[in-house]
Amino acid sequence: MKIEVREGNFCYAKKKEVKPFIYESNISFTLEPGKIMAILGPNGAGKTTLLKCITGLQDWRVGESLIDDVPLAKVSQKELWKKIGYVPQAHKMVFGFSIEDLVVMGRAPYIGSLSKPRKEDYEKAHEALNEVGIVHLAKKSCNEVSGGELQLALIARTLVSNPEILILDEPESHLDVQKQVVILETLKRLAKEHKISCIINTHYPNHAFYLADQVLMIAKEKKAVIGAVHEVMTESRMKEYFNIDLRKLIFEEEDLLFETMVPLALAAKRDISECRFNSFE
Numbered sequence: 679m680k681i682e683v684r685e686g687n688f689c690y691a692k693k694k695e696v697k698p699f700i701y702e703s704n705i706s707f708t709l710e711p712g713k714i715m716a717i718l719g720p721n722g723a724g725k726t727t728l729l730k731c732i733t734g735l736q737d738w739r740v741g742e743s744l745i746d747d748v749p750l751a752k753v754s755q756k757e758l759w760k761k762i763g764y765v766p767q768a769h770k771m772v773f774g775f776s777i778e779d780l781v782v783m784g785r786a787p788y789i790g791s792l793s794k795p796r797k798e799d800y801e802k803a804h805e806a807l808n809e810v811g812i813v814h815l816a817k818k819s820c821n822e823v824s825g826g827e828l829q830l831a832l833i834a835r836t837l838v839s840n841p842e843i844l845i846l847d848e849p850e851s852h853l854d855v856q857k858q859v860v861i862l863e864t865l866k867r868l869a870k871e872h873k874i875s876c877i878i879n880t881h882y883p884n885h886a887f888y889l890a891d892q893v894l895m896i897a898k899e900k901k902a903v904i905g906a907v908h909e910v911m912t913e914s915r916m917k918e919y920f921n922i923d924l925r926k927l928i929f930e931e932e933d934l935l936f937e938t939m940v941p942l943a944l945a946a947k948r949d950i951s952e953c954r955f956n957s958f959e
């Protein structure tokens with residue numbers, strides 16, 4: 679499914695209060711089916727706000743979002759949430775029910791308002807939990823799992839509604855390295871095999887390099903910039919938007935190409951001859 683934003687902008691103004699728009703320039707982009715867009719920007723730049731406006735959880739002050747050329751305002755809420763899966767940041771909420779029940783809630787658009795989830799809904803939930811690698815936690819309470827495990831459960835909750843668009847707010851931020859890889863590989867597979875379009879907020883440049891077909895970069899008092907990953911994520915633009923000196927590293931191993939960015943400020947000030955590469959193993 680195609681998702682598009684035309685000239686969108688937003689401000690958190692109270693009644694009668696005049697506040698400037700959050701974004702220095704109106705935001706426009708088109709994301710084709712099965713493509714992945716990463717949104718990068720410093721803390722407070724407006725990434726979460728942007729996701730909420732894109733999905734209609736918050737109304738744009740100007741501009742609009744469209745799915746398959748239809749303005750969101752013309753799509754019923756029930757149809758909308760069948761098509762869009764939204765994964766918020768996990769640490770901002772506490773739940774009192776089991777992981778399995780949390781995931782089954784994602785089936786809501788398919789269950790009548792007076793009906794209970796059926797066997798098939800629970801089967802879907804278990805499939806999704808299996809997909810993200812935490813099916814063994816199905817019966818545990820959400821209060822008894824780690825932040826990372828809860829994050830994985832929230833991703834499973836969106837998968838059970840068979841979404842055509844996935845919107846994820848920093849889904850990897852609480853996960854250990856292995857689970858980050860699980861999530862990134864899962865997203866890439868969903869995009870490729872099921873043509874699910876994904877928009878993901880991330881603070882990790884190397885995740886954008888691995889995942890994204892296009893990048894949207896925002897920062898306070900800077901124009902939003904959107905384009906192909908390698909055009910947007912240059913050392914000079916990272917300096918401009920994040921105010922930090924980063925060096926882009928590219929290396930090859932077994933015919934695979936790896937790209938990442940490392941802050942120069944984190945360099946260890948010692949002689950290279952003292953470095954021991956894996957020599958303590």
Ligand SMILES: Nc1ncnc2c1ncn2[C@@H]1O[C@H](COP(=O)(O)OP(=O)(O)OP(=O)(O)O)[C@@H](O)[C@H]1O
Pocket residue numbers: 690700719720721722723724725726727728
């Ligand atoms: N409900 C709100 N009312 C007023 N201002 C808000 C509200 N929510 C967020 N803001 C402000 O809007 C700006 C953008 O916030 P937002 O959460 O979208 O940023 P972000 O880029 O997602 O940040 P982070 O990377 O830290 O998660 C911030 O200055 C924030 O303080």
